[in-house]
Amino acid sequence: xxxxxxxxxxxxxxxxxxxxxxxxxxxxxxxxxxxxxxxxxxxxxxxxxxxxxxxxxxxxxxxxxxxxxxxxxxxxxxxxxxxxxxxxxxxxxxxxxxxxxxxxxxxxxxxxxxxxxxxxxxxxxxxxxxxxxxxxxxxxxxxxxxxxxxxxxxxxxxxxxxxxxxxxxxxxxxxxxxxxxxxxxxxxxxxxxxxxxxxxxxxxxxxxxxxxxxxxxxxxx
Numbered sequence: 244x245x246x247x248x249x250x251x252x253x254x255x256x257x258x259x260x261x262x263x264x265x266x267x268x269x270x271x272x273x274x275x276x277x278x279x280x281x282x283x284x285x286x287x288x289x290x291x292x293x294x295x296x297x298x299x300x301x302x303x304x305x306x307x308x309x310x311x312x313x314x315x316x317x318x319x320x321x322x323x324x325x326x327x328x329x330x331x332x333x334x335x336x337x338x339x340x341x342x343x344x345x346x347x348x349x350x351x352x353x354x355x356x357x358x359x360x361x362x363x364x365x366x367x368x369x370x371x372x373x374x375x376x377x378x379x380x381x382x383x384x385x386x387x388x389x390x391x392x393x394x395x396x397x398x399x400x401x402x403x404x405x406x407x408x409x410x411x412x413x414x415x416x417x418x419x420x421x422x423x424x425x426x427x428x429x430x431x432x433x434x435x436x437x438x439x440x441x442x443x444x445x446x447x448x449x450x451x452x453x454x455x456x457x458x459x460x461x462x463x464x
Contacts, residue, residue, distance in 0.1 A: 251439060251448050254426045260438070262420030265462045270318050270414050272392050275311070278462065279373035279390070285464035287376045290453045291435045302385035306353035307340030309375075309390045309458065310364070312411060319411035320455075321393065322447070323362060326407045336447045338454070339364065342384065350374065350387035362409050363400030368393055375457050380450045381435075388454045412442050418459050423452070 268274065310321040325335050339358035347353040351371055358364040375388040401409050416422055417440055426448070427436040438456055439448035447455070 248430070249428050251426060251428075251437075252446055254428060256439075257425045257427055257436070260420040260423035260425060260456075262423075262459075262463070264415065264419035264421070265459065267317075267415060269462055270418060272311075272313055272318070275372055275390075275392070275462075282373075283464045285461055287457045287460065288453070290378065290380075290450070291437060300383060302379055302383050304343040304350070304353075304387075305341060305384040306343060306350045306357065306387045306389055307338035307454070308354040308358040308364075308369070309338055309388050309454070310358070310369070310393050311391065311414060312393045312395065314395070314411075318414040320414050320417055321409065321411050322445070322451070323401070323406045324408040324410070324445075326403070326405060335449065335451075336445055337451050338388070340386070351389050354387070354389035354391075361402050361405050363402075364393075364397065368397040370394065375454065375461060378450060378454050378457070386450065386454070388457070390458065410445065412445065412447070416440075416442060417447075417455055418462060420459070423456065423459075 312319040312321055322336050323339055325337055339361045340354055341357040343350065343353045347356060355366050355369060359366065370392040372390045372392060375390065378386045378388060380386060399409055422440055424439045425436060426439050427434055437449055438452035439446065440452050440455065
């Protein structure tokens with residue numbers, strides 16, 4: 244299915260998560276590197292979409308890269324807009340990434356390979372900080388989010404078959420609970436809730452927003 248059976252932009256907002264923003268002094272390369280090295284105790288959120296998996300269905304391993312770009316005005320999150328013709332997640336905003344292949348060394352290798360294939364991001368520009376907990380999607384993937392720093396300058400070349408646009412969003416906007424909307428929809432399998440983080444013309448929602456919520460909790464812990 245190229246698109247979900249509903250338009251998330253047309254749904255009413257049930258509420259706003261509303262937690263305090265991550266302190267700006269934490270949104271720096273040095274602090275993030277220290278946080279991933281320390282690995283404090285924290286609790287990840289369980290997404291509603293994980294309940295959509297068929298019983299005993301084995302999810303497909305996958306990885307995404309959460310690339311944080313070190314700009315002069317602060318860290319920016321690099322995201323992609325998927326092309327309209329894809330068989331899954333068409334036209335949606337996502338992280339670079341995809342399913343694991345047998346020749347990948349590990350989950351991090353999958354994320355780096357996919358980022359290179361999708362947006363032309365060379366591995367030499369990627370400083371991997373660590374990973375977040377697995378995220379189960381309703382489309383049957385068990386995703387490992389790999390968080391990394393990118394130090395400009397670097398060149399990108401999006402694969403036009405998969406990526407319509409590459410853009411950046413300020414990390415401090417995304418790491419503020421006031422910008423985390425809670426939406427819900429009635430589906431044949433029951434009512435499902437999810438997060439959305441609209442930013443200008445970009446509507447970040449679903450698994451992408453869910454993984455960002457877990458990064459938010461990890462940085463606030």
